[in-house]
Amino acid sequence: MIFNSLEFLVFFPLVSITYFILTMKLKSVILAQAFLLTVSLFFYACWNPAYLILIIFSVFVTWVSGLLMEGRSKTSKKIVLASSLAINLGILFFFKYYVFFTRTLTFVSGGAFVMPVFNVLLPVGISFYTFQALSYSIDVYCGRAQAERNIISYALFVTFFPQLVAGPIERTNKLLPQFKVLHDFDYERVTQGLKIAAWGMFKKVVIADRLAFYVNKIYGDPSIYTAAAIITATFFFAFQIYCDFSGYSDIAIGCARILGFNLTYNFRRPYFASSITDFWRRWHISLTTWLRDYVYIPLGGNKKGFMRQKFNILITFLLSGLWHGAGGHFVVWGGGMLSSKLLNES
Numbered sequence: 001m002i003f004n005s006l007e008f009l010v011f012f013p014l015v016s017i018t019y020f021i022l023t024m025k026l027k028s029v030i031l032a033q034a035f036l037l038t039v040s041l042f043f044y045a046c047w048n049p050a051y052l053i054l055i056i057f058s059v060f061v062t063w064v065s066g067l068l069m070e071g072r073s074k075t076s077k078k079i080v081l082a083s084s085l086a087i088n089l090g091i092l093f094f095f096k097y098y099v100f101f102t103r104t105l106t107f108v109s110g111g112a113f114v115m116p117v118f119n120v121l122l123p124v125g126i127s128f129y130t131f132q133a134l135s136y137s138i139d140v141y142c143g144r145a146q147a148e149r150n151i152i153s154y155a156l157f158v159t160f161f162p163q164l165v166a167g168p169i170e171r172t173n174k175l176l177p178q179f180k181v182l183h184d185f186d187y188e189r190v191t192q193g194l195k196i197a198a199w200g201m202f203k204k205v206v207i208a209d210r211l212a213f214y215v216n217k218i219y220g221d222p223s224i225y226t227a228a229a230i231i232t233a234t235f236f237f238a239f240q241i242y243c244d245f246s247g248y249s250d251i252a253i254g255c256a257r258i259l260g261f262n263l264t265y266n267f268r269r270p271y272f273a274s275s276i277t278d279f280w281r282r283w284h285i286s287l288t289t290w291l292r293d294y295v296y297i298p299l300g301g302n303k304k305g306f307m308r309q310k311f312n313i314l315i316t317f318l319l320s321g322l323w324h325g326a327g328g329h330f331v332v333w334g335g336g337m338l339s340s341k342l343l344n345e346s
Contacts, residue, residue, distance in 0.1 A: 001046040003251045004205050012255060015039050019259055020185045033152050033179055036259075040161040044125070047165075051123045054091060059155045061087050062133040066140040066147035066154075077141050084137045092130045095122055097322070125165035127323055131290055133158050136172045138294055145172040153179050160261070162252040166245075168264040168286035175261070183260020193257030200250025208244035211236045242271065245284065287323065291316050 001007050022032045045052050065084035069077045093101075102117055136157070139145035148154040157176045163169075218225050218233035225233075246267035253263045264286045273279035280288050299312040 001043055003248060003255075004201060004209075007046070011039075011043070016258060023182045023260075024184050027182060029180060029182055030152070032182065033150075033156055036161075036179075037152055037156045037159065040156065040159040040164060043161040044159065044164060047124050048121065051121075054095075054123055054126070055129055055159060056155075058088055058091070058130060058133050059151075059158050062137050062158070063148065063151055063154045065137050067149070069137075069140050070147040081137055081141045085134060088130050088134055092126055094118075095120055095126060128167050128169055129158055129164060131287075132169050135169070135290065135294060136176075139172045145176075148176060160256070162256040162259075162261075163263055166248045166252065167284075168249055168252070168266045169290050170264060170286070174264070178261050186260070189260065190258050193254045193259075195254070196257060197251045197254025200247045200252075200254060202247070203243040203250065204247030208240050208247055211240040211243070215240055238271070242267070287320070291320055291323075295319060 001011065019032060019035060022028060022035055041052060041056075044055060062084055065080050068080045072080070099117055136145065136148075136154070140147050148157070153176065156179050157170075157172070160175070160179075215233050215237045218229055219237075222230050222233075249266040253265065256263045266285050266287075268282040268285065270279050270282035273282050296312050296316045299315060300308055301312060302309040304312075
């Protein structure tokens, strides 16, 4: 199920009405949590029911890892965290990067190494929910969050349907506590959420999807078009990708706001940025801050000398490129963003 579909236009009002009945009439946090978890899993299952096992497994592994780390020695906590990271990143690697890795290895080795290729369907949203689940494990390890004992609350934190398949990627201490209080119907909040969601739908359906027709036509066979047409398509693509990503995020933020939950704004007018660094502070904010806090800073950030800082930036940007997709062009894209940043700083 996608936001810009007739199914969702039926699904979400029904969910909202039922949810507010539970919060306003029955006054039960547990029932509200159980209901949102059920509809979130249903939302995901509408894409492919068989792949529910993956997200449920990720939830179970990271939930148990949090409990196992609580009150343990630093060495024990490291072992548990490493196991959680290995399991979740291993699943992500297999489904998203294994084919790319095997083909790259075969090409680089000149055919000397040939590994079996498995044709598996990429689970929708796997990068988003994996990063969100792993941030919980890391936060518990670092002492930034306490282990959650209620598995329903934690499962809802990972699977909450508005931001399940396309973000924003939320942090433990921001989103998880919001599930532990009742959110009654509030006219002003609901109206605000509807406005945000409607604006996001406009950007996604009216702007991004319309621009995509022209862009895909030109990019589909650029050799038969003029330079002016290609330049125009490239210009349109910049707005297509922004309106597509930010529109979907705004729909998620708006729907969550209607239900009473505050999600992170993912885009803050990035094309008005004054520099490459400023651009990355405005573009896909939940991802860039995740990479900063869970990759760049743990690697040492800018505290271990000039060369180490540049190495840390290199790793972070290359991971950012790979996160967006399994392909050499995404690696090049990440490297290109790195070069732009370094030139901007010089």
